[in-house]
Amino acid sequence: MIHAVLYDLDGVIVDSRSTVIDTLQEVARTALGTTPPRQQIQHLAYLPPVRALAALGVQHADEIFDAHFDAAYARHAHKAALVPGITAVMWRIRMAGCRQAIVTLQRRHRVNLLDLGEVHDLVDTIVCFEDAPPKPAPDPIWLALDRLGVATDQACFVGDTASDIRAGHAAGVHTGGAVWGYRDAGALTEAGADLLLLEPTDIVAMALGRPPVTVGYGLERHRAIRDQPVSGGGHHGRADIGGYGHGGAAS
Structure with missing residues (x-):
């Protein structure tokens, strides 16, 4: 669970x-x-x-x-603006009793420049670049789970880049690739995402095992991507983190 x-x-x-x-x-x-x-x-x-x-x-x-x-x-x-529909998804997950956290490559002072609105009320902790060795290392995910008091087999992670997917696998959590983000389905599949998430409502099904409410997408396209088998999916070791030493801007 x-x-x-x-x-x-x-x-x-x-x-x-x-x-x-x-x-x-x-x-x-x-x-x-x-x-x-x-x-x-x-x-x-x-x-x-x-x-x-x-x-x-x-x-x-x-x-x-x-x-x-x-x-x-x-x-x-x-x-910058909140992804449409993301707060509704986060509210639904919060009301189901799940804890939530952000794990980012951003430095904290840059996160504070973003208008996150009610997202601040929906997450229990935010792990930033300076808090732990950066993704694709698993450390920031482990730190977030330690703060939440949740085991790795009771958590999932949603990311949109290869470093996110690799970090999730290295941490031992179920990892979904958000295709509305910076990288497309092909890149996330190649990185080994456990499943592809077409839109934010798919996080509900991933986390709670309940059918999401699809809004704003053609259902046939949604089903085609949702049901697409994902190759790879094995656990990855720590990847090269070259270039991350100054704190990321987009992850």
Whole structure:
């Protein structure tokens, strides 16, 4: 039986694409003197920001990140918004008696810039970058479960990137891939997601074993993705965490 649901933040609870893309574009422009195409940045937005900046051709990306990223992020944080329907799902899970937590690569001061609204009232703890070795290491998931007093076999984790999926498997929790986030179904399947979640209401079925109420999607498309077999799914060891040392912006 599931007693706790853990969530990644960016992409799963908060649609932060515009914030992350505009921040990366501003920082890259400062470093390069030219503005990288937005479409190019869109394909890199799921990466930790230091790795994204390096992929954009920024030299000494870690130093540029330290000097400019936080100020730029603060200017664009207001563009982030809660994923439609996520709070209704979290309320339903909360009312069923499950505890909830956020496990994010974001540093706490950046999380505090986001308008999370009633999500603050629905989670029991938020584990940030500085609290434990970052995903894909299992440590932040274990820390969240320790704070909640819930065993790994009584928990599930919802993520939207390969590092999320690998962290969930390494931690020993059932892990679902949120295809509304930063990465698509193919990438999440390749990472080994235990199942694919088409929309936030699918978290209800994952956590509570109850049929979700599908809103805003064609039912045939929903069933096709819901019933798609997921290959892989085995437990993964700890992956390389290169590029995460400064705190992620999109996970």
